[in-house]
Amino acid sequence: MAYTKEDFKQLVQDIQAQSWYKNPIGFGIARVDRGQLNSDKILQATYPIINWEENYGSAAVLLNALKEAGEEVDTSKTELVCNLSDKFLASCVEAFRPYIPEAKGDEHKNVQVISTLASLPIDSGLTADDYKVVFIFEDEAVNSVEAAYLKLYALSTGKAKLRSLNLNGIFGALHNCAWVGNQPIELDWLRANEIVLKLSGKYPTIDMVDKFPRFLSHVIPADNTRILETSKVRFGAQLAGGTTVMPGAAYINFNAGTEGSVMVEGRISSSAVVGAGSDVGGGASILGVLSGTDGVPVSIGENTLLGANSCTGTAIGDSCILDAGVTILPGTKITLSEKAVAALKEINPDKEISTVMKGSDFQGVNGVHFRVNSQTGQTIAMRSTREVKLNADLH
Amino acid sequence: MAYTKEDFKQLVQDIQAQSWYKNPIGFGIARVDRGQLNSDKILQATYPIINWEENYGSAAVLLNALKEAGEEVDTSKTELVCNLSDKFLASCVEAFRPYIPEAKGDEHKNVQVISTLASLPIDSGLTADDYKVVFIFEDEAVNSVEAAYLKLYALSTGKAKLRSLNLNGIFGALHNCAWVGNQPIELDWLRANEIVLKLSGKYPTIDMVDKFPRFLSHVIPADNTRILETSKVRFGAQLAGGTTVMPGAAYINFNAGTEGSVMVEGRISSSAVVGAGSDVGGGASILGVLSGTDGVPVSIGENTLLGANSCTGTAIGDSCILDAGVTILPGTKITLSEKAVAALKEINPDKEISTVMKGSDFQGVNGVHFRVNSQTGQTIAMRSTREVKLNADLH
Amino acid sequence: MAYTKEDFKQLVQDIQAQSWYKNPIGFGIARVDRGQLNSDKILQATYPIINWEENYGSAAVLLNALKEAGEEVDTSKTELVCNLSDKFLASCVEAFRPYIPEAKGDEHKNVQVISTLASLPIDSGLTADDYKVVFIFEDEAVNSVEAAYLKLYALSTGKAKLRSLNLNGIFGALHNCAWVGNQPIELDWLRANEIVLKLSGKYPTIDMVDKFPRFLSHVIPADNTRILETSKVRFGAQLAGGTTVMPGAAYINFNAGTEGSVMVEGRISSSAVVGAGSDVGGGASILGVLSGTDGVPVSIGENTLLGANSCTGTAIGDSCILDAGVTILPGTKITLSEKAVAALKEINPDKEISTVMKGSDFQGVNGVHFRVNSQTGQTIAMRSTREVKLNADLH
Structure with missing residues (x-):
């Protein structure tokens, strides 16, 4: 008697009805890199596909x-990290059977993962120990490397919104490693082997030493996204399609990024987000919550230009311009002419605009041009030349 | 009867006299990288040697x-991209015969290319499909990847002057790829193979995702040129001998670069050119035509210092100094004392100098020191301490 | 009769008593990379372990x-560079015999080097020509590549203090090479082989062109040190444990670095040193002696914050703050209120503080907050909010 898709759905329902069962927030199967000296130490978890608030049928099959x-x-528990075994794989293959023939291309990625694992050639040198089955049930502080990576994947693939996940504990969970391309190496292993490696001409080319891998080691960007140097985007960053990251002074940290097509030639610190159509000029700096802001994560609106070497420590609205070299910190006192006040009130009818404002007063104010008057040294704000779309609901 | 150099010259004359023949602007033979999924897609063209307004005898032989x-x-047509075949190679070898013995070192590079192709070992895995013979007859908008690379080579090898070539259409012609070292990879191929590559531990280390390769993947710099990090110079940039590019905030885009020995620790945007003996300080930004300038490509003169984190959006003359942190945009109002006006008039007798000038008024003005008065915040200009060589024709 | 540790000590004493003998400042055995065209040209020297003002017993054995x-x-002579031979190795093994069994882990590293060399497998392709035995007897100008590397190792391993070594002549001693990972390649070799390499698809991926290698090609950092991109730290830099180097605009040149846990997101030019607990913000620039300073190497104190895109051309004390975007050059005139003068005098009782000071007057002054008044453009100094530990000896 053939096992059918109907049978699969029934199986999932049966599993989900059991008392122990709980829908996970996220799950996936990862290949793990273990320590060269200490094989119990997981250095990295590479997920071919992750699931985030989706595919609960597959979750049920895997948990079962x-x-x-x-x-x-x-x-x-908040996280579940299990070993992979032949028995587990056989059970999954059995459950997924009706989907295997059509599991190709973009279809049934979880089934493809199981099929691939079930058919990995023996001479690959990989064993069940090289894989983990990972679930997150509650978005609490990070406990394991495997769960840390699952959350970073959720951010970097765009399945979870920036700033939406609890990343507490992630620096404690991840290990500081030397990286040779995508391969993490324990620093202690390098130390233990330094003499032989160096004398035999086999000392590896270390690309970096960090707890986090790079974005491009785990994520394939959209066709219209460009990252001109891999070191410029940390894993855990999120880049909307159409984003370009230049190799000069740019950097996008984890839990930071872009919400649309953005040109990035400057720094987007952890927790900072830049809106669609904006431009982070060469050497421009968007500060993170730990350095120069008042503790509020900085958002940059849409269609806004941060000029070269400008610096922003507070939220900036849509269609704004910061001139090259201008610094706006939360406490920066900014002077506006009466004309500027009137022009900005017109397009920001629900905002308080006055002749002297602090940087932090500009949160949500659109169409502002921030400049330094080169004849007086005064930091001023005026109406920018950029088009501002007024919120239709307000008029 | 021996075929001689005289015969070669006669052959060339005969070919050039034919009605179909036309001297090309540039030509060369490239090894091409094809798409992993779509082999008709040319991802990159690598030229061992290019010819630009030169070697018309070789051009005639190749075309024939x-x-x-x-x-x-x-x-x-403006471009000609042809397949390479055994018959083509045999015909070239026959024509080049008298030059083959002396085609060594710097002599007869085109003959060396033909000889090398004719003797590539079968086990190299390379076939005639891996090569293209490419000509550009008119400097019009770019149509093919092969011609795009030929123009970028002309710029990066210094055979064509910066800003002298029509690069319209180049972004449309080139494909956005993932790059593993010098090797471009289709993003769709990565997507199609992500699961197998990641689970088998063979996911490649991606160095960047871009339409352009890096300068050092195609060009060998002069002995006294240093590029401390390959990502810092895009292919299509031009670096005169003696240029040093540091790995901090530096970047040199395509169709931009240096005309002599220059220290580069900042950004030279596309279309910007820096004169010999100048210094682009750490984090200094020379803006491109699309960002902050008035649309005129920025030239920096000779022996000029752009201080750390300074920003320039307009042309600057010879022997100038921009203090660290100073921003000069085309519209920046700059104040000069009467003494400064007199001192600058003395070395710029043919220029208009007055007590208030805009940034764009300083085009071609030499010996200017741009500062911000730290007691008033005023942006000022004065006579720099750098020696200015007066144009002998003017005095 | 067994040869014992006592015998070893006697041997060392006997050697040291000889008239030719002299304790070296530093010594070690290096694997050398030779030119591909010119094998007499040493391109790089890789030391598995270096000795600096230590281990004179081993020095005596090696010299003997x-x-x-x-x-x-x-x-x-100031430097001694010798060839390694089987006879030399045999003599060393004989002398070190009582230490060989315990030469493991961190114990007797020099003995480990000798044992490893004596047992290198023949199929490694390495011969005695690939090694050099190197001594520095006087800290004079650099003459050889091998001695240059020994000094750079002394700095980068922290065995010699920053700025303490004579590095004159180092740019003349080192050769400008193309680097493929840790492997230097003569530019002339690339030129001689460009056609074959490019046509056969074997042109190497060049990571940089420079005289110096990268820090991570030679040094294993402390467990709590992070370098997020290898190009950001030149060999010869020194990073105290706990230092983090970010990949945006950061760069640490040779003979520059940190004296404790420091966050580095900006540039530390050659000869500049940053104290423990300080933060070099994104794009901040600490100038070197050749660019914008008054020739005095810049030291940044402890617990000091250099804001994003700030620039420092003069020494800054402990517990200071430079606001984002502020530039302090030696000649910058800085205005202080009477209140600021009083508050700074209180914590700097032995310093001259007045209402107008130049940047260079602040050397050794602690607890200063440098700002630009955004309403007047004036550069001002006030008491910072950072805690200053008063020198107990002064009170």
Whole structure:
């Protein structure tokens, strides 16, 4: 008797009805890199595909297969990291059977992962120990490397919104490694082997030493996205399609990024977000919550230009311009002419605009041009030349 | 009867006298990288040697050999991209015969290319499909990847002057790829193979995602030129001998660069050119035509210092100094004392100098020191301490 | 009769008592990379371990073994670079015999080097020509590549203090090379092979062109040190444990670095040093002696914050703040209120503080907050909010 898609759906319902079952927030199967000296240390988790608030049927199958394979499946914890086994794979293959023929291209990625694992050639040198099955049930502080990576994938693939995830504990969870391309190496292993490696001409070319990998080691960007140097985007950053990251002074940290097509030639610090159509000029700096802001993560609106070597420590609205070299910190006192006040009130009818404002007063104010008057040294604000779309609801 | 150099010259004359023949602006033979999924897509063209307004004898031989090999040779088009074949190679070898013995070192590079192609070992895995014979007859908008690369080579090898070539259409012609070292990879191929590559531990280390390769993937710099990080110079940039590019905030875009020994620790945007003996300080920004200038490409004169984190959006003369942190945009109002006006008039007798000038008024004015008065905040200009060589023709 | 540790000590004493003997400042055994065209040209020297004002017993053994092997050992020169031979190795193994069993982990690194060399597999392709035994007897100008590297190692491993070594002549001693990872390549070799390499698809991926290698090609940083991009730290830099170097606009040149846990997102030019607990903000620039300073190497104190895109051309004390975008050059005139003068005098009782000071007057002054008044453009100094530890000896 053939096992059908109907049978699959019934199986999922049966699993989901069991008392131990709980829908995860995210899950996936990762290949893990282990420490060269200490193989219990997980240095990196590479997910071919992650699931985030989706594909609960696959989640049910995987959790059930883990139970059948004898793994302890405790869904009351915030994270679950299980070993992969032949029994687990066999159970998954059995459940996914009706989907296997059509699991190609963009279809049924989780099934493709299982099929691929079930058919990995023996001579690949990889064993079940090189994989982990990972679930996150609650968005709490990070406990494991595997869960840390799952959250970073959720951010970098755009499946979770920037700033929406609890990343507390992530620096403690991740290990500082030397990286040779995508491969993490324990620093202690390098130390233990330094003499032999150097004398034999086999000392590796270290690309970086960090706890986080690079974005491009894990994520394939959109066709119209460009990253001119891999070191410029940390894993955990999010880049909307059409974003370009130049190799000069640019950097996008984890949990930071762009919400649309943005030209990035400057720094987007952790927790900062830049809106569609904006331009972060060469050497421009958007400060993070730990350095120069008043603790509020900085958002830059849409269609806004941060000039070369400008610096922003507070939120900036849509269609604004910061002239090259201008610094706006939360406490910067900015002078406006009566004409500028009137012009800005016209397009920001619900905002307080006055002749002297602090940087932090400009949150949500659109169409502002920030300049330094080169004859007086005064930092001023006026109406920018950029078009501002008024919120239709307000008029 | 021996075929001699005289015979070669006669052959060339005969070819050049034919009605279809036309001297090309540039030509060369490239190894091409094809798409992994779509082999008709040319991702990159690597030229061992290019010819630019030179070596018309070789051009005639190659064009004639293409005709003999049955290729369609239409010299009325702006670009010609032909397939390479054994017949083409045989015809070239026959024509170049008297030069083959002496084609070594710097002599007869085109003959060396033909000899090398004729003797590539079969086990190299390379076939005639991996090469193209490319000509540009008119400097019009770019149509093909092969011609785009030929123009970028002309710029980066210094055979064509910066800003002298028509690069319209180049962004449309080039494909956005993932790059593993010098090797371009289709993003769609990565997507199609992501699961297998990641699970088998063979996911490649992506160095960048861009339409352009890096300068050092195609060009060997002069002995006294230094590029401390390959990502800092895009292919299509031009670096005169003695230029040093530091790895901090530096970047030199395509169709931009230096005309002599220059220290580059800042950004030289596309279309900007810096004169010999000048210094682009750490984080200094020379704006491109699309960002902050008035549309005129920025030239920086000779022996000029752009201080750290300064910003220039307009042309600056010889022997000038921009203090660290100073921004000069085309519209920046700059104040000069009467003494400064007199001192600058003395070395710029043919220029208008007055007590208030805009940034764009300083085009061609030499010996200017731009500062911000730290007691008043005023942007001022005065006579720089740098020696200015007066134009002998004017005195 | 067994050869014992006592015998070893006696041997060392005997050697040291000889008239030719002299304790070296530094020594080590390096694997050298030779030119591909010119094998007499040493392109790089890689030391598995260096000795700096230490381990004179091993120095004596090595020098004696060189003499026994027929090498000319002239300890009156500033540098000694000798060939390694089987005879030299045999002599060293004989002398070090009682230490060989315990030469593991961190113990007896020099003995480990000798043992490793004595047991290198023949199929490694390496011969005695690939190694040099190197001594520095006087800290004079650099003459050889091998001694240059020994000094750079002394700096980068922290065995010698920053600015403490004579590095004159180092640019003349080192060769400008193309680097493929850790491997230097002569530019002339690339030129000689460009056609074959490019046509056969074997042109190497050049990471940089420079005289100096990168820090991470030679040094393993502390467990709590992070370098997010290898190009950002030149060999010869010194990074105290806990230092983090970000990949945006950061750069640390040779003979420059940090004295404690420092966040580096900006430039630390050659000869500049940053104290523990300080923060070099994104794009901040600490100038070197050749660019914008008054010739005095710049020191930044402890617990000091250089804001994003700030620029410093003069020494700054402990617990200071430079606001984002502020430039302090030696000649910058800075205005202080009477209140600021009083507050700064209180914590700097031995310093001259007045209402107008130049940037260079602030050397050794702690607790200063440098700002630009955004309403007047005036550069001002006031008491910073950072805690200053008063020198107990002064009170």
